[in-house]
Each structure stands twice: as C-alpha cells, then as structure tokens.
Amino acid sequence: xxxxxxxxxxxxxxxxxxxxxxxxxxxxxxxxxxxxxxxxxxxxxxxxxxxxxxxxxxxxxxxxxxxxxxxxxxxxxxxxxxxxxxxxxxxxxxxxxxxxxxxxxxxxxxxxxxx
Amino acid sequence: xxxxxxxxxxxxxxxxxxxxxxxxxxxxxxxxxxxxxxxxxxxxxxxxxxxxxxxxxxxxxxxxxxxxxxxxxxxxxxxxxxxxxxxxxxxxxxxxxxxxxxxxxxxxxxx
Numbered sequence: 001x002x003x004x005x006x007x008x009x010x011x012x013x014x015x016x017x018x019x020x021x022x023x024x025x026x027x028x029x030x031x032x033x034x035x036x037x038x039x040x041x042x043x044x045x046x047x048x049x050x051x052x053x054x055x056x057x058x059x060x061x062x063x064x065x066x067x068x069x070x071x072x073x074x075x076x077x078x079x080x081x082x083x084x085x086x087x088x089x090x091x092x093x094x095x096x097x098x099x100x101x102x103x104x105x106x107x108x109x110x111x112x113x114x115x
Numbered sequence: 116x117x118x119x120x121x122x123x124x125x126x127x128x129x130x131x132x133x134x135x136x137x138x139x140x141x142x143x144x145x146x147x148x149x150x151x152x153x154x155x156x157x158x159x160x161x162x163x164x165x166x167x168x169x170x171x172x173x174x175x176x177x178x179x180x181x182x183x184x185x186x187x188x189x190x191x192x193x194x195x196x197x198x199x200x201x202x203x204x205x206x207x208x209x210x211x212x213x214x215x216x217x218x219x220x221x222x223x224x225x226x
Contacts (some may be wrong), residue, residue: 004157033214042117042218043158043203056213090157099212106157 002027004093004107012113018079021110025072025093029105031055032074033098034066037088037109046089048098049074055097081114088112118142119204121217129225131193136220138204139186147187147206149178152219158203194224 005024013019025032033056034046045058049068066076072093078085088111092104120139128134138147146165150158162171164180164187171178175198177190191198205216 035216043205043216045213045215048212058213092157097212098214099207103160103163104214106159108155108157 004091004105006089006091006107006110008110009108010111010113012115013081015081015083015114017081018077019081019112020075020077021089021091021112023074023076023091023093023107025074025091026105029093029095030072031094031097031104032068032072033092033094033104034074034076035090035092036060037090038086043090046076050097078112083114086112086114117218118208118215119206119217121202121204121220123220124218125221125223127223127225128194130195132224133190133192134194134222135188135190136202136222137186137188138217140206140208141185142208143184144206144208145184147180147184147204149187149189150203150205152201152203153199158201191222194222196224196226198222199224 007022031050033048035043037043048056052068063079068074088109090106090109092106094104122137148163149161152158162178167182167184169180175192179188201219201221203216203219205214
C-alpha cells in the first residue's frame with residue numbers, strides 16, 4: 001500500500017515568489033491536512049480538506065491556501081514568499097476527518113527554502 | 116503559549132540507559148498521541164492513549180496518560196541507537212478538530 005506522497009521534496013524560492021506543493025494521500029483516504037514544521041515553532045496545523053472542502057484552518061495568513069481535488073489529491077500554495085516561510089511542509093492523510101484519536105499518516109514532507 | 120509543553124527539549128544518552136520524556140498541558144485532552152520523527156521523514160504514530168491513567172506498552176516503550184488527561188509520559192527502557200529521533204506528542208484539546216503538537220524531544224542514543 002503506497003504511503004502519502006509529497007512533491008517536490010526540496011525546493012528553493014526567492015522572496016516574493018509563490019510556490020505550490022502537492023500531496024497524494026493513501027488510496028481511499030479522504031482527509032488531507034497540512035502542517036508547517038520549523039525549529040522555532042515546531043509542527044503547526046495549516047488546514048484540513050475533506051471531500052474537496054476546507055474543514056479547518058490554522059492561524060496562518062491568507063498567503064497560505066490550499067485545495068483538494070475529486071481524487072483527494074491536495075495542493076497548497078504560498079504566495080508572496082517571505083524568509084520566515086522556510087520550513088518543512090508536511091501533508092497527512094486519514095480515512096475520516098481529523099479528530100482526537102484518529103490515525104493520520106504523514107508524508108516525508110517538502111523542504112522549502114526561501115532566499 | 117504552547118498548548119502542549121514537552122520536556123526535555125534535548126536528550127543525549129548512552130545505549131542501555133533508561134529515559135522518560137514528558138508532555139504537559141493545562142488543557143484536558145480526550146486523547147493524546149505520540150509520534151517519532153526521524154531525520155528527513157515525516158512523523159510516524161507510535162501510540163494513542165485515550166483513558167485517564169491508561170498505560171500502554173510497545174516493546175521497550177511505555178506510554179502513560181495522566182489521570183486528569185492533561186499530561187502524558189513516554190518511558191524507554193534500555194535505549195538503543197535505533198530509538199534516536201524526535202518524539203512528538205499531539206492531541207486535539209477540548210473536542211477541537213485541530214491537532215496540536217508539542218515542540219518535541221530530540222533524543223540521541225549513542226552506541
């Protein structure tokens with residue numbers, strides 16, 4: 001059973017540019033959630049998509065957005081990149097909505113460096 | 116303010132030693148989860164504790180959920196180099212559907 005696949009794995013962008021990251025969930029999983037991981041703040045929730053609808057959003061500016069397609073694949077976009085957006089972006093998938101006690105499976109992440 | 120506080124932040128020990136890491140909060144959680152993340156990879160779920168006072172064992176790892184469901188601990192017996200990694204606790208406080216994570220304990224087990 002294939003795991004959660006994230007692309008690209010590594011990328012370098014310049015301040016002011018935008019970036020799109022992709023996530024393919026485990027087959028059959030309908031929930032995709034995104035997280036930002038930095039040394040200073042740790043793992044922080046960005047948003048969750050379920051059945052193509054954003055169900056929850058974390059405390060991030062509107063420059064961070066996402067979407068989910070009918071095949072459950074998801075993309076997240078960050079516009080007008082800032083140096084502080086440099087981070088590991090993790091995608092996780094689960095069968096049902098993210099709730100206390102549910103198991104979520106993480107991908108290996110996309111390393112974004114903004115210069 | 117971090118909703119889940121983990122301690123210690125860093126831990127470096129020799130192979131064969133025992134250790135305990137802690138995850139504390141002022142909020143009540145219906146359950147807490149522990150993950151291990153190795154360099155270059157995403158976190159992997161180790162265990163979910165649900166009942167206050169619950170103890171779960173996973174080989175040399177023992178997880179405990181506090182009676183008041185505000186804290187949890189992870190104890191590793193006879194640590195091995197393969198235990199090296201970042202240990203994260205996570206939970207959804209007060210029925211929230213947003214998973215929050217502690218900042219983690221970075222464990223290094225030296226051979």
